[in-house]
Amino acid sequence: MNLKITLASVAFAIWIASAFAQNPAIPHLETKGTTKQLIVNGKPFLVLGGELHNSSTSGVSYMATLWDKMKKKNLNTVIAPVYWELLEPEQEKFDFTLVDSMIHGARSKGLHLVVLWFGSWKNGYSMYTPAWIKGNTEKYPRAKDKDGNSYEMLSALYPASQNADARAFKTLMHHIKEVDGKYQTVIAMQIENEMGLFGSPRDYCKVANEEYERGVPTDLMTYMSGNKEKLQPELDSAWRANGYKTNGTWEAVFGKSKFEKKDLSVLSYLPEELFSVYHYAKYTGAVAAAGKSEYPIPMYVNCWIKQAMTSYPGKYPSGGPTPHTLDLWRAVAPAIDFISPDIYVPLKSARLTMEQYKRPGNPLFIPEYRPGAQSATEAFWAYGQLDAICFSPFGIDDLEPEEDEITKTYEVLNLAKDKILENRGKGNMLGIYLDSTDREQQFDLNGYHIKVSFGGASNAEMANIAVGVKIKKEQVAGGLIIANGPDEFIVIGKNMSFKLQPITPDIKKSLLDVEFMDEGYFKEGKWITTRRLNGDEGTGGGDYGFGFMNNKNAYIKFQRQKGDKYSLLRFKISKYN
Incomplete structure (x- = not known):
């Protein structure tokens, strides 16, 4: 050309x-x-x-x-x-x-x-x-x-x-x-x-x-010369190894052809x-x-x-x-x-x-x-x-x-897509994937160190009062979490639990609780609450963990939904002494 x-x-x-x-x-x-x-x-x-x-x-x-x-x-x-x-x-x-x-x-x-x-x-x-x-x-x-x-x-x-x-x-x-x-x-x-x-x-x-x-x-060659040392590493390193030539045969510019069948890092031919x-x-x-x-x-x-x-x-x-x-x-x-x-x-x-x-x-x-x-x-x-x-x-x-797991995934993503679109490219949204091999995912977000764990039944399930919910052993679990303001999060998930710990604890307010946890969806970018979750269904002081939780952390579990669907939740953490 x-x-x-x-x-x-x-x-x-x-x-x-x-x-x-x-x-x-x-x-x-x-x-x-x-x-x-x-x-x-x-x-x-x-x-x-x-x-x-x-x-x-x-x-x-x-x-x-x-x-x-x-x-x-x-x-x-x-x-x-x-x-x-x-x-x-x-x-x-x-x-x-x-x-x-x-x-x-x-x-x-x-x-x-x-x-x-x-x-x-x-x-x-x-x-x-x-x-x-x-x-x-x-x-x-x-x-x-x-x-x-x-x-x-x-x-x-x-x-x-x-x-x-x-x-x-x-x-x-x-x-x-x-x-x-x-x-x-x-x-x-x-x-x-x-x-x-x-x-x-x-x-x-x-x-x-x-x-x-x-x-x-x-x-x-003109394009490459104009982007010298800015090209993707694979190309720049091959070109550099051959003296950054500005003309010549393909082998003179990019190196002699070689073949390696097993090592994927080698760029054969x-x-x-x-x-x-x-x-x-x-x-x-x-x-x-x-x-x-x-x-x-x-x-x-x-x-x-x-x-x-x-x-x-x-x-x-x-x-x-x-x-x-x-x-x-x-x-x-x-x-x-x-x-x-x-x-x-x-x-x-x-x-x-x-x-x-x-x-x-x-x-x-x-x-x-x-x-x-x-x-x-x-x-x-x-x-x-x-x-x-x-x-x-x-x-x-x-x-x-009804046989395809993507049906449930897209159902909840449709409810959250406005918020996902709003937060693309901002660095305050994270995806979650867990299974029986990789049972934990940890990250920092919105001032908290967050540990997500695979499995974990809600209180209603443990008490055997989750009427109409069929319990089955999951192979994978996934979702995503979005920082939605100070101490506030939007989260999608099922078959997982969250532990949130402040990165820098407030000495005057060192104890944590979940201020509220709402189930809902987004419509034209605005959150619509369908129900407030509390007590057996999600949160609420000592009742949530039957007295066993460390109140210097905040905890979230997902109640299993009918039809094994995903939950879309908005929750906020409160701090107190």
């Missing part, structure tokens, strides 16, 4: 800014504190999402049964695909039947949509391209291995494929603006899906070989992978820019992450937005608003992944998370701990609402 193309990217960014200034009402991102906020219909919006299976919106009658089910699961947003092969079955002849059915179906239940563009790549493969693309490999070439054999995947280095994809996506965005612009059912777009190359760290087609030998493009990143990002960014020229709502790309089973590029899709390549994606694809991880790994790795994608300028948006009780509980941690914009289990259409 040359300077002319770089200037074109700048011009595009200016054009988008101008277009947005003329129409600020469309879905967009705004900076708030240390993070970004999604704005829908002029108000901050928290995506309580679920992603459908790949083929669920490929038939009108099949998808018609989904929307009521999604509403009953307490989602406010469904993440669902549009398929290039069905949108443009014949070149430049478009069929919007499925798109319209999806938009109208979601809108009829008061749901929003994030649309997945299954264009040139889905999970790295080109399975959703139209037949007229698949059958014309001369015009739309496939990627090649070292021996010249074709992969199933399109090559990212040929303008004809990029232009065809961009034209189709531009047409889709024009249609979405026409049928949905005033309703804002569609609030964001995903460009491609887990794009990248399987089987090899880079494409070995003729054009790719020529580009690789030509060396690192000028526009990328780094120069080849970064070459692939440059061209996939260039291609995908062009598709996004074409769509934004019609309707510039937020657009993102998602990633098949590096993990133990797929530990090197080519084993995972090489060229995708893995954490150590995010700066290159930003440099090459300015039309992409943020980059998102798809998470199907154990809890510890999932936490690390979420932290890697919550970076300055890149809000945490999780379009796919492995479904189950863990994910339904981990949602609290993502929203509370990392200010996530979106959390979305995959295969949301599998289970019935």
Whole structure:
């Protein structure tokens, strides 16, 4: 890419800014504190999402049964695909039947949509391209291995494929603006899906070989030189180790290619992978820019992450937005608003992944998370701990609402979302996740050292007077806590207990009690109390702990709710002598 193309990217960014200034009402991102906020219909919006299976919106009658089910699961947003092969079955002849059915179906239940563009790549493969693309490999070439054999995947280095994809996506965005612009059912777009190359760290087609030998493009070197020692550590350290060269081959700039299968910290095939990143990002960014020229709502790309089973590029899709390549994606694809991880790994790795994608300028948006009780509980941690914009289990259409733990999670988050949105980016909100292995979580908040413990029955349960409540042994527990003013907190939870101790005790008022504990919800940002909890149901001096509690601390337990639902509480601590 040359300077002319770089200037074109700048011009595009200016054009988008101008277009947005003329129409600020469309879905967009705004900076708030240390993070970004999604704005829908002029108000901050928290995506309580679920992603459908790949083929669920490929038939009108099949998808018609989904929307009521999604509403009953307490989602406010469904993440669902549009398929290039069905949108443009014949070149430049478009069929919007499925798109319209999806938009109208979601809108009829008061749901929003994030649309997945299954264009040139889905999970790295080109399975959703139209037949007229698949059958014309001369015009739309496939990627090649070292021996010249074709992969199933399109090559990212040929303008004809990029232009065809961009034209189709531009047409889709024009249609979405026409049928949905005033309703804002569609609030964001995903460009491609887990794009990248399987089987090899880079494409070995003729054009790719020529580009690789030509060396690192000028526009990328200009970006890197302008951000020297400010780049993410993985890139800066590789560049620094090779003398901060300002031109040369990919190996001269980023180091000699190496391979390590077992050690995930080693960046195997780094120069080849970064070459692939440059061209996939260039291609995908062009598709996004074409769509934004019609309707510039937020657009993102998602990633098949590096993990133990797929530990090197080519084993995972090489060229995708893995954490150590995010700066290159930003440099090459300015039309992409943020980059998102798809998470199907154990809890510890999932936490690390979420932290890697919550970076300055890149809000945490999780379009796919492995479904189950863990994910339904981990949602609290993502929203509370990392200010996530979106959390979305995959295969949301599998289970019935009453069988899916996410139904209860989203029920209580809907009651608290106004307060969560108000506190995003302020540093006074924390997520909680506990299980039988990690039974405690400790932190400081609002002047208190807080210890949260797994389990713990309320007094009503211990006295066997919790009528209509079925007691069961929990495997996980989750929630979140928000500082709501001096000595006051908002908390979501179940199957856990809180112990609060002043960080700096008041010598004149060294004893603590819970002044009040109310059950309720938020409506338009205001707290509405449904009932005051006291005595057996929650708090109240000696009765609360049957005389066994240390009154230099404050204690909160959750009464188990009917249907094993979560509690949303507001409580305040009083100090006395």
